[in-house]
Amino acid sequence: MSQHFELTHGFLPSSSPLKQLPLAFQAWENVAANLPKYLLSTNFRKTIESLPPFPEEQLSAAEEERAMLILSFIGHAYVWGCMPVANTIPANLAKPWCAVAERLQRPPILSYASYALHNWYKIDENGPIALGNIALLQNFLGGIDEEWFVLVHIDIEEKASKALQALVPLQQAVQAHDSKAVLTYLKQLAISITSICDTLDRMPEHCDPYMYYNRVRPYIHGWKNNPSLPNGMIYESCYDNKPQSLRGETGAQSSIIPALDAVFGIKHKQDQLREYLLEMRQYMPFEHRAFLNTLENQPDIRSYVLQQTNDNKDIQQYYNQCIDAIVRFRTTHLKYAALYIQKQHQHESANSNSVGTGGTPFMAYLSKHEQETATFKV
Template sequence: MNLSRRFSILASSLPISSFIPSAPPSIAPISQTLLPHIDLVNSIKSSPADIIHQIKRLPQFDSSTIYHDNHQVELATLLHAMIVSAYYWHSDPPLPRIPSNIAIPFCDLNKHLSRAPVLTIISTQFYNWKLKDESKPFHPNNIEALFTFSGTEDEVQFYHCATYIEYLGNSIINAIPSLYNGALAKNEIEVKNSLKIFAKTLKEAKKALGLVYQKVDPNVFYFGFRKYLKSFDGGVIYEGVSDTPQKLMGPTAAQSPLMRLVDTIFDLNSNNEFLLRIPMYMQKEHRDLVAFAERNRPNNLREAAISLNASDEWNSAIGELCNFRSAHSKLAYNYIIKPSQGGESKGTGGSSLEAFLSALIENTKKLMISK
């Protein structure tokens, strides 16, 4: 079976449209036991004084009853993840011991999903939306969030401008077999056309990133809901599961499956220590797709582009990736470093913002073909 066929079978087997669920996520739980959890998550925005006691009184959910329904599993995971973050960040310093009635089902759910037990972009973005108008396409202007910490439209748009970028990645997924096969078969037209798709998509992604400035107030982000998205750098203990503290990253753009896929295709940042931790925070299907792209990547793809007179197309794609990363770096400055007046240097993933993002940009620039 040729590469295109194998890649197409893998991609078509994913329960996603690009990296987004092909159908809107579940809103209503099939288990009545989750109704108190929904009520509690909806109350977080009002900052009830007794929320810690409310969390401790929640019924313990039996996650095994919904393992047959992935959308229900993701709904339960989203609810428990938000409750864990609300509990942990209720006070300063944080409350690191998560009570067993929440800790046990949350860890069970994530074990079933094969990922880290913490809030990730899978929950905040991929399984936290519905269309305002089902007759209109997927776009930030047509998306509502199922749940937020703050109840603000800023939080909704913060999640879903990023979600839209992942949605745009479908064209890149579809172009990978042509790029790989073209390089192996020394097909100049196929390689050039594939690289043009990469450049066009990354340019659209940068434009979508700019929507954040239109839709999200930096102060609402930084002083409002950002604290719930921060890493558990001090460690978290899940009672009834383990007494060993776990240091876990919060939802971060570094978890983007599209960016992990693009880096893999261009053989970028494979030795970055922070990014090496990312797969355990990704959806298994996304992780498998990235791993497949890595296993089947032709050797010396850059040299193949040179030999096939595709240097201009290669540089255009790499240039757009640099532009996207530079725009992301500026966004991080305006939404974290600037409102904190320089007092905050870490992203929600726990990395040093300026050093991490600058390194990504510089590594990407090195792939440009000199003439």
């Protein structure tokens, strides 16, 4: 695990994301800042194709995530913002996008890391990272529904920080047979996981299902298992101009639930859906992938909990509270998948309601994992 990786704010960056790149990138920043307006332009793609070179070689390490964010948003706007859908990304966009992605060890596509984790700022710098005090740095069309949809995820990531901070110490306490510490960390986890469920419950407050499906969702699709791009995407002057098939942005690229599954011993049966979730790790920041590997290389705590005698029933009780909270999260997510996607009867291939933005049959995935999680109570 990277020695620089901190869990101060969970999987959010430890300090607020960079708001703007230096002057050399100003033309690209201008397009990103005005993306909702450019998407109404009949010459949007020509505007992108005529942009000056993106000098990615000048980027400092601290600027790479900002560069990835604006290149990814502009890239997806280029592909999905006009009809017909583009199957080739021009070289002036493709080359820096691929170069920055390689430096960040992620694929050149909009992922959860750029869409949510590095896409916020605090309205009051002295206030918390929380709904009511955060806003997005970048939108596609803008508007309250798009803003709220992403902000809910950012609030969840912040609220998960207390849970994530407890995971490694909990594993260490189990190995040391320190039942008092185990109980303390389980209580901390139960409170934190419940709080992320409370935030998820707030999604309908400002994100309307119709608006999500028709105004938010279309821009975050990928080019793998997508009938609108059956042959994938050509990144001009990259990959020998061979088409690439990459997954779209999805909450399955968040590392929170995989981290909890690893520590609590929640295992999903081998099938295509489990393989899909493992594939999603390629789209996570490499520090987050390393953290998941660290957790998974230790024994899960479930066997320890099962061994507790009647004297330590509190440990089993709080373990079960954590499992119940994870089930609650997955149940709510399943409900939203039905409400925000399945029930929206639009038949465009690019916005099919049978496949998620990551290019997978989402209802089967969510339902299966909800049911499997519930079986791990002790």
